[in-house]
Amino acid sequence: MYSRYINILLNNLPKMASSSRRRPEHFSTKDIPSLTGKIALVTGATGGLGFETALAFATAGATVLVGGRDETKGKNAVEKIKTVSPNANVSFAMIDQASLASVKKFATEYNAKQQPLDILVNNAGVMGPPTRLETSDHFEIQFGTNNLSHFALTGLLLPSLRRSTSPRVVNVSSIAAKSAKPLNFDNLNWTESYDPWLAYKVSKLINLLFTLELQRRSDLGSWGVTAISAHPGVAKTDLIANGPGNDTWVGRLINFLSYFLAHSGERGALPQIYAAVSPDAEKNGYYGPNGWFEMKGDVTQVPIPELGKDAEVAEKLWEVCEELTDVHWPK
Numbered sequence: 001m002y003s004r005y006i007n008i009l010l011n012n013l014p015k016m017a018s019s020s021r022r023r024p025e026h027f028s029t030k031d032i033p034s035l036t037g038k039i040a041l042v043t044g045a046t047g048g049l050g051f052e053t054a055l056a057f058a059t060a061g062a063t064v065l066v067g068g069r070d071e072t073k074g075k076n077a078v079e080k081i082k083t084v085s086p087n088a089n090v091s092f093a094m095i096d097q098a099s100l101a102s103v104k105k106f107a108t109e110y111n112a113k114q115q116p117l118d119i120l121v122n123n124a125g126v127m128g129p130p131t132r133l134e135t136s137d138h139f140e141i142q143f144g145t146n147n148l149s150h151f152a153l154t155g156l157l158l159p160s161l162r163r164s165t166s167p168r169v170v171n172v173s174s175i176a177a178k179s180a181k182p183l184n185f186d187n188l189n190w191t192e193s194y195d196p197w198l199a200y201k202v203s204k205l206i207n208l209l210f211t212l213e214l215q216r217r218s219d220l221g222s223w224g225v226t227a228i229s230a231h232p233g234v235a236k237t238d239l240i241a242n243g244p245g246n247d248t249w250v251g252r253l254i255n256f257l258s259y260f261l262a263h264s265g266e267r268g269a270l271p272q273i274y275a276a277v278s279p280d281a282e283k284n285g286y287y288g289p290n291g292w293f294e295m296k297g298d299v300t301q302v303p304i305p306e307l308g309k310d311a312e313v314a315e316k317l318w319e320v321c322e323e324l325t326d327v328h329w330p331k
Contacts (some may be wrong), residue, residue: 014275044124208308
């Protein structure tokens with residue numbers, strides 16, 4: 001049964017990118033425009049890609065909320081950011097993405113402040129636990145955390161997003177979405193035939209479908225929200241280091257291989273930073289590395305997988321997510 005884990009990096013590689021993609025932007029954190037006066041929320045920002053994203057925003061002058069479920073890690077992340085950028089306006093936001101009650105509590109409190117929210121980066125994620133785990137709401141943990149919690153958070157924060165003059169929502173996907181299978185609406189919660197890696201791939205495909213439908217509804221309803229997707233390629237972060245089966249030789253082998261094939265968390269965060277701040281980032285665009293199999297390299301616009309462009313599936317999925325989260329967006 002472990003052969004699929006040995007080959008995980010190869011199995012998750014997408015097809016070679018189309019030659020019609022945009023040329024690399026050579027984007028770095030030095031290219032971030034001033035974010036003074038902007039408010040940004042990054043979920044899962046106590047470490048990894050989220051931390052690097054929050055640090056970049058804070059250094060550029062934004063007021064940054066570091067979303068996370070561990071207060072100690074959150075406070076440590078805030079202190080690290082202030083060490084690098086002493087004038088940073090940054091604070092910890094308690095949001096447990098595995099609890100819809102926690103998501104709703106945060107959104108209610110934030111909306112009550114009557115402040116805009118200029119940037120929302122839905123970054124928090126879980127990758128491939130070998131046994132099926134559940135959120136506090138009894139959803140499979142990848143579907144619940146990677147998808148439903150961000151759907152609910154974005155919907156609940158829509159009033160604050162609409163107070164911004166140019167709000168952006170960035171949904172963090174993965175190259176794994178390239179090899180996802182079509183959604184099985186009868187088994188979205190993986191109560192049958194749980195496959196950790198397929199569940200992860202599907203959750204990353206759902207991130208793309210969420211972006212697609214969010215942008216359609218924003219345009220239709222004149223919400224003013226720009227929805228964009230991004231993926232980091234293969235980045236050396238806690239998501240890999242604390243991934244499935246890492247107490248086994250298989251997990252150690254994956255981590256060993258990723259050392260050579262991956263780039264840093266700082267570089268891995270660049271696509272989602274670009275999507276959040278660049279004036280050239282397009283509605284429903286998808287940004288990631290331009291290197292070998294999109295694993296690492298400069299930021300560029302990458303092709304959206306065909307399954308991620310299915311408008312009919314995206315609309316149906318939206319309706320299902322509304323019912324499962326009890327978060328009903330305006331029509």
